[in-house]
Amino acid sequence: MRVFKFGGASVRNAEGIINLFDIVSEENDRLVVVISAFGKTTNALERILAGWRQGDPETRSLVREVTEYHISIAEQLFGAATPEMERVKSIFREFGGLLDRKEPGDYDHDYDMIVSNGELWSTMIVEAYLRTRGLRSEWADARKLLITDDRYRDAGILWESSQRAVRERFNFSSADLYVTQGFIGATEAGEATTLGREGSDYSAALFANMLDARDVVVWKDVPGIMNADPDWMPSAVTLPHISYLEAVEMTYSGARVIHPKTIKPLHNKGIPMRVRSFADREAEGTLISEGAPQGEMCPVFVRKSGQMLLSLIPKDLSFVMGDNLAGLFHLLAQTGLKVNLVQTGAVSINVCIDHEEHRVDEIIEELKKEYTVLYNDGVEMLTVRHSTPEAAALVTGSREVLLSQKTRNTVRLVVR
Numbered sequence: 001m002r003v004f005k006f007g008g009a010s011v012r013n014a015e016g017i018i019n020l021f022d023i024v025s026e027e028n029d030r031l032v033v034v035i036s037a038f039g040k041t042t043n044a045l046e047r048i049l050a051g052w053r054q055g056d057p058e059t060r061s062l063v064r065e066v067t068e069y070h071i072s073i074a075e076q077l078f079g080a081a082t083p084e085m086e087r088v089k090s091i092f093r094e095f096g097g098l099l100d101r102k103e104p105g106d107y108d109h110d111y112d113m114i115v116s117n118g119e120l121w122s123t124m125i126v127e128a129y130l131r132t133r134g135l136r137s138e139w140a141d142a143r144k145l146l147i148t149d150d151r152y153r154d155a156g157i158l159w160e161s162s163q164r165a166v167r168e169r170f171n172f173s174s175a176d177l178y179v180t181q182g183f184i185g186a187t188e189a190g191e192a193t194t195l196g197r198e199g200s201d202y203s204a205a206l207f208a209n210m211l212d213a214r215d216v217v218v219w220k221d222v223p224g225i226m227n228a229d230p231d232w233m234p235s236a237v238t239l240p241h242i243s244y245l246e247a248v249e250m251t252y253s254g255a256r257v258i259h260p261k262t263i264k265p266l267h268n269k270g271i272p273m274r275v276r277s278f279a280d281r282e283a284e285g286t287l288i289s290e291g292a293p294q295g296e297m298c299p300v301f302v303r304k305s306g307q308m309l310l311s312l313i314p315k316d317l318s319f320v321m322g323d324n325l326a327g328l329f330h331l332l333a334q335t336g337l338k339v340n341l342v343q344t345g346a347v348s349i350n351v352c353i354d355h356e357e358h359r360v361d362e363i364i365e366e367l368k369k370e371y372t373v374l375y376n377d378g379v380e381m382l383t384v385r386h387s388t389p390e391a392a393a394l395v396t397g398s399r400e401v402l403l404s405q406k407t408r409n410t411v412r413l414v415v416r
C-alpha cells in the first residue's frame with residue numbers, strides 16, 4: 001500500500017479536488033490519503049479562535065466566511081440539493097453550536113479544539129466526493145488513530161496505542177482507499193490535539209511507518225524540493241534525489257516544503273518519499289531516500305524568518321558549559337520553544353529560537369532571574385549547506401550579521 005498526502009493548496013477549490021480524484025483513481029495499489037484543511041482554512045480558524053477568546057462579535061462573520069467557502073466548494077462537487085450537501089451544512093451548524101456552548105480556557109487546548117476542524121471538514125467533503133464518483137473509499141477519524149499526549153499544539157504520539165489503532169482501522173477489508181486527516185490526533189481521553197503547523201506531512205509519515213507502506217507521495221503546488229525558495233533566488237533548481245539526512249537538515253533549517261518531523265518515521269523503516277507536482281503530473285519531483293548521490297550537491301540555501309536571538313550571561317559569571325546549559329535547555333523544552341541554533345562562550349549563551357509570542361515572554365521573565373538577557377527579535381536565520389565562499393556572500397548581501405557559525409560544509413548566519 002501507499003500513502004498519498006495532499007496539502008491545503010492542492011485542495012483549495014473544486015478543481016483541485018477533481019484533480020485529486022483523477023490522481024487517486026489512476027492508482028492501482030491500496031491507498032491511505034492524508035489531506036490538509038482546504039486552502040488557508042487553518043489561518044482562518046486561528047483568527048476565529050482569537051476572536052472567540054476575546055468575545056469579539058466579528059467572529060460570527062469569520063465563521064460565516066469559512067462556512068460559505070466550504071459550502072461553495074461542496075456545491076460545485078455535489079450539486080445544491082443533495083444528501084451530501086445536507087450533511088455538510090449540518091457539520092457547520094454543529095461548529096457554530098460548539099462555539100456557543102464552550103467557554104474559552106487554556107489557549108493551547110482551545111487552539112486544538114477549534115483549529116482541528118479544518119481537516120475534519122476537508123476530509124469529509126473529499127471522501128464523500130470520491131465515493132459519489134464510485135471509488136471504494138472510507139472516511140477515517142485521525143482522532144481515533146493518532147493517540148497523543150496532552151501537549152496541545154505540539155502533541156507527541158503515543159506509539160503503541162496509535163500503531164494498534166492504525167493497523168486495525170486501515171485493514172482494507174471493506175475499502176481500497178481511506179481518507180483521513182493530517183495534522184490532528186487526540187488524547188486518550190478523546191480531546192483533539194494537533195501536531196504543529198504544517199503537520200500533515202508528519203501524519204502521512206506516521207501512517208506509512210505504522211502500515212509499512214511501500215512509499216509516500218506528497219502532492220504539492222511546487223515542482224519538488226528546490227535548492228532555494230525561488231521567490232528569494234530565481235535561479236533555484238529542483239533537486240532530483242536527496243538523502244533523508246539532507247532532507248532533515250534542510251527542513252529543520254527552515255525549508256518549508258515539508259515538515260521537519262516527517263523524515264524520521266520514514267528513515268526508520270527505509271520508506272522512500274517523493275515530493276511531486278500536483279499540477280504537472282509528468283514531472284518527476286524530488287525523491288528522498290537512502291542511497292542519494294553524495295558529494296555532488298549544489299549549495300542549498302534556506303531562510304527562516306520570525307526568529308529571536310537571545311543572548312544570556314549568568315549574573316554570577318559562572319561558566320555556562322555545565323549546569324547553565326542543561327537548565328536552559330530543560331526550560332526551553334518545557335516551554336515547547338524550538339531552538340534553531342546555539343553558540344556558547346565561557347560565560348555567554350546565544351540561542352536562536354522561533355519567536356512565538358505566547359511562549360517567549362514567559363521564558364524571558366524566567367531567565368531574567370539568573371541571567372542578564374539581551375535579545376533581538378524579527379531576525380532571520382540563513383543556512384547555506386554545501387557552502388562555497390561565493391554562496392555564503394550571496395545570501396548576506398548588505399545585511400547586518402549578528403552571529404555566524406561554520407561547520408565543515410554548512411554556514412549559518414543570523415541577520416537583520
Ligand code: ASP
Nearest residue numbers: 036042183197198199200
Ligand atoms: N492545515 C495545517 C496547517 O496549515 C496542517 C497542514 O497543512 O499540514 O498548518
Ligand code: MG
Nearest residue numbers: 007008036198
Ligand atoms: Mg500545508
